[in-house]
Amino acid sequence: MAPQREWFEKDYYDALGVSPTATAKEITSAYRKLARRNHPDANPDDPKAEERFKKISAAYDVVGDESKRTEYDEVRKLAATGAGPDGFGGGGFGGFSPGGMGFDGAQAGDLGDLFGGLFNRGAPGGGRRARPAKGADLLTDVHLSFEDAVRGLTTGVQLGTDAPCPDCKGTGAAQGTTPRICPECNGQGVTQENQGFFGFSRPCAKCNGSKQLIDNPCARCRGSRKVRQPREVRIRIPGGVNDGATIRVAGKGASGPGGPGDLMVRVHVAAHPRFTRDGLNLKLGVPISITEAALGTKLRVTTLDGTGVTLRIPEGTPTHKTFRVKGRGVETQKGTGDLLVTVEIATPTNLTTEQRALLEQLEDIIPSPRSADDA
Template identity: 45%
Template structure:
């Protein structure tokens, strides 16, 4: 992508978000579009494939705070007309900036005067102007090594696997180095040659009015090399597309929505640069038995009224089997018992706890013998003076 293409592209429109969108809004928009336009979901659809590439490029620019700031500032300068008007000067102008103020009425004070966002208190517009173009040149000089983009993926797993940890095979589709030319873009048996126009830098510099402007070399399209015999599989781009399977180790205790980083498993770098990283967002499905509260597991065990009143021992499930819990006589319904280190593993080596809550289960119907016995108990209970609502605030 040339410098002019980079500036002319509306990456916000590609993702369908406003220029004021937050980083989280940009991420959500990218994930939604990536799922819709992914080549695996749209086989043999060239339009969807091109949109997928455009969305990926937009996310790569806008997801990096520094790159996004640079992109926004550069577009502001171009919308102000500074570069276009400055580029038309031939040195015949009469303005004070060395021929920069003639035809077109361009005045640096319009762009860098009081109140301008591009004016600095100490160094003035010169440093900002030069630094912006020095940094933007890194986007156009494809001949330089460039780290590969990071890749986002998602997976879901049951709660028990999230707590104990698991190794999952994960399929990831995306750009990769062409297996035929190994990323060189040249037909096997041939070698790209250095571009004679730019000397292999990928950029050309022209001076105008005391300022230097870097542009992508048209002959090599910013790559610094010329491929005389393009690779038949990638048409000289050096980039292919494939689906690969990666074994992802999910550590014990992963939480719902947590991101796991796999270094160097993202998109391949250019010109021998390192690959990007793979970030896997883990979703955890609820469990029919256990709940989770931070590093603690929770479980609710139904018990009978007589068990709580008279006391008993109940069998409680754990992640690795079962354990016995003693219920003292007179235990109220809703009481929670804490079983130490039976919960979620922590990084420090110790685990959270298992919180066991006992809850009275009321029988939907009773036989005659049980009913008669319960009536007799009710009378005996009243004779002791026990009132279940004695301390209830809503009694009166």
């Protein structure tokens, strides 16, 4: 594609917070984090969020595309030598005129072919053309119960999406009228500007890149060709998903000339009254009496799926002792966790006279755990 004028002025690597030597994976990871953080839907009270999101998306559209990134890096290298969007700095290449330093007309022409081939790939009749941009990624939230997050489920999320206006059939023109081809760009959507050795394409100023002019806009969409409509997207939440995780659903984002973007689903998991999670392990606290801890017992514990297991509590079990039940934790494709049951000795309160008397007898019989010096 032909480089854009702003490539000389904007540092897209800095916009994404990565170095110019970052890998494609690092660039994509940085973009996803920034897109989630700055998406307008995630910042309804911040009027500048949309501007930041557009800046991030514009940067990723260039350096996130292998061919565009290669051309962008070449332009940035030339800009560092003093070349600018209006030609070479200092009156020529590196401060010298093309005819100097032994360059004859043929050599200057060769240079013109070199740079023309590099920077005019998107020109009419040229070679490789830029791929149309994909639609923007969308961000939405889904709220799950603790049990659903552990088990996984298929659910639907409601989104607003742009659809062709039904009144004008997506033309943007009022009924009975049609758009006309833009005379400025002859329906190309861009205009070409050659300056020095460089050729630049820019969106047509008259039609704003739409290739057409609408003299009588549709009353419903006001010439935008689209209206906002609700849609439901069915998504699969995998078992064991964590609170705060983001699931990417490919091809379910906003539509674009190069296809739809992706849908980013942010997961919120409600707390459970009894269970907590530690990775793939489920944790549960169970109270036992002093006598159960001292004498031992069999303890029936209800598991998250409602089936239950029986634990043998040995005599002399201290409080906060944890027992592991293998394979009764969170099950995922990567493995299955355990159930960790921690017993907590409950101290009796509101004793009756008889209970108090019996405990006092035990106190006289059972030695204190403290030494005589501490008593």
